[in-house]
Amino acid sequence: MGEGPSSLAPALGGASEAPLPAPPDIDGSIAELPGLLARSENGIQFIYQSLELIAARYRLSDLAIVVQQPDRPQVFRLKRAPLGAGPKPVPTYLQRALSGAPGVYADPPVVGTLVAAALVSLAELALRLDVLGHDASHDSLTGLLNRRSYELLLEQATSRARRYGWPFALVLLDLDDFKVVNDRYGHAAGDAALRAVGEELRAALRSGDVAARLGGDEFALLVVGVENAASLSPILGRLKRALERAVPQTTVGFSVGVACFPSDTEEPDALMGMADERLYAAKATLG
Amino acid sequence: MKDALELELRQLPGVSFVSFFEEGGTSYIELVVAEGAEHARVREEAARCVVNHLEAPADIRVMGVPSEVQVDQPSGNRVVLVVVLPSDGGAAIEVQLSRSGRQYASQAVAGDTAAVGRAVLDALRGLDVYVPYEVVGLHALPSEWGAGLLAVLRDTNTGQLRRGVAGGRAPADAAARAVLNALNRSL
Numbered sequence: 113m114g115e116g117p118s119s120l121a122p123a124l125g126g127a128s129e130a131p132l133p134a135p136p137d138i139d140g141s142i143a144e145l146p147g148l149l150a151r152s153e154n155g156i157q158f159i160y161q162s163l164e165l166i167a168a169r170y171r172l173s174d175l176a177i178v179v180q181q182p183d184r185p186q187v188f189r190l191k192r193a194p195l196g197a198g199p200k201p202v203p204t205y206l207q208r209a210l211s212g213a214p215g216v217y218a219d220p221p222v223v224g225t226l227v228a229a230a231l232v233s234l235a236e237l238a239l240r241l242d243v244l245g246h247d248a249s250h251d252s253l254t255g256l257l258n259r260r261s262y263e264l265l266l267e268q269a270t271s272r273a274r275r276y277g278w279p280f281a282l283v284l285l286d287l288d289d290f291k292v293v294n295d296r297y298g299h300a301a302g303d304a305a306l307r308a309v310g311e312e313l314r315a316a317l318r319s320g321d322v323a324a325r326l327g328g329d330e331f332a333l334l335v336v337g338v339e340n341a342a343s344l345s346p347i348l349g350r351l352k353r354a355l356e357r358a359v360p361q362t363t364v365g366f367s368v369g370v371a372c373f374p375s376d377t378e379e380p381d382a383l384m385g386m387a388d389e390r391l392y393a394a395k396a397t398l399g
Numbered sequence: 400m401k402d403a404l405e406l407e408l409r410q411l412p413g414v415s416f417v418s419f420f421e422e423g424g425t426s427y428i429e430l431v432v433a434e435g436a437e438h439a440r441v442r443e444e445a446a447r448c449v450v451n452h453l454e455a456p457a458d459i460r461v462m463g464v465p466s467e468v469q470v471d472q473p474s475g476n477r478v479v480l481v482v483v484l485p486s487d488g489g490a491a492i493e494v495q496l497s498r499s500g501r502q503y504a505s506q507a508v509a510g511d512t513a514a515v516g517r518a519v520l521d522a523l524r525g526l527d528v529y530v531p532y533e534v535v536g537l538h539a540l541p542s543e544w545g546a547g548l549l550a551v552l553r554d555t556n557t558g559q560l561r562r563g564v565a566g567g568r569a570p571a572d573a574a575a576r577a578v579l580n581a582l583n584r585s586l
Contacts, residue, residue, distance in 0.1 A: 154402050155406075186416075187415055188416075189418060192417070192419045193418055195416070195418070195462075210416065210431060210464045211464075212415065221481055222482045222495075224493055224504065225503075243410070246406055255407075311444075311447060319451070319453065
């Protein structure tokens with residue numbers, strides 16, 4: 113859409129003999145968008161729900177929206193539908209959307225300018241808030257959860273485990289002699305190794321398990337369905353092999369401290385403290 | 400779960416479009432990446448994100464922005480009437496025109512075909528088209544000529560009149576088309 117809401121002003125001003133009509137807002141779509149935003153659990157959900165709303169109101173067969181973000185535009189299509197890659201050509205309006213100019217791309221192209229402008233503005237804000245929320249809860253180097261998020265998650269996991277009787281293990285993992293990597297290969301290599309460790313941790317865990325970077329070379333895992341430390345052997349074996357792949361330049365090992373819910377304790381702080389003590393005990397044996 | 404995954408996928412290098420779909424019992428994730436993005440790397444990182452969020456595996460397709468079909472611009476610099484539609488709960492009429500990929504909407508009071516004609520002129524000006532014209536009137540054609548309107552415009556510089564005739568799904572639609580028809584040779 114070429115013009116924003118202000119572009120309507122000349123048209124309204126031109127009809128001097130008639131009372132100024134209200135801005136175009138077919139069936140109150142604009143008025144509904146802020147409420148939808150408030151009710152949505154996150155920005156992405158809001159964007160797809162608002163596309164559904166507008167598509168229903170205008171009886172559209174398809175709809176895409178392009179939202180500008182700091183680094184690049186993001187394109188969303190009704191119902192998270194694919195482009196339909198293959199022999200069938202991508203429809204022209206979608207190609208236009210993929211060119212990245214912020215706006216609303218509809219089939220048929222009948223969405224009012226003001227509705228489009230409101231939708232794009234709110235979607236931009238909603239997505240930006242999602243990204244900021246994600247950044248605040250994740251470690252920027254590895255993309256894993258950060259300490260604060262891990263602690264919150266641990267509390268939630270403990271509550272759930274108490275209610276439903278689901279066991280889990282808290283694993284603290286600390287790289288041994290990681291300083292050697294930094295000293296010998298430089299901090300850039302150290303960062304790359306930590307990133308690789310993060311990726312391998314993610315890959316080695318099962319769906320539902322959680323990995324976090326607590327700081328420095330210290331990581332934490334939350335492994336569900338595990339009743340005692342002995343059951344962790346297969347996972348720790350995978351982690352060891354993953355770590356060898358992640359830091360191949362040197363023989364960096366890792367120490368772990370494990371505490372299990374409910375066999376060790378049912379309190380999140382106590383679980384953390386217990387895993388920490390066991391981690392340092394394991395470190396002490398390295399000499 | 401899918402929302403969080405989609406957010407992570409959209410933060411991967413160069414990703415600008417994410418979709419989820421199923422075909423033949425298999426789940427697919429389609430990612431469109433900007434030119435220059437490493438498809439293999441994006442696929443690998445996307446696979447890691449998927450493991451964290453989805454119970455079942457998904458087939459990940461990474462593709463560039465489709466370029467094999469040129470963006471259709473049959474109108475070039477021509478002005479195209481995109482739509483005439485009721486607005487403001489039926490109290491107003493919105494006229495949308497486009498030209499060279501730009502779009503402009505203008506508004507008129509419902510039930511006033513002359514106002515629709517003026518809205519067309521305003522929209523043309525919004526698209527930076529030089530239109531030194533004013534609406535003299537819009538007149539219904541004799542019924543034996545069918546449902547249509549005659550638009551009469553006056554050149555404000557020379558006083559010369561231009562006329563155009565058009566039909567439409569509704570009087571407002573016909574009015575917009577008739578005005579454009581009157582200006583046809585000058586646009």
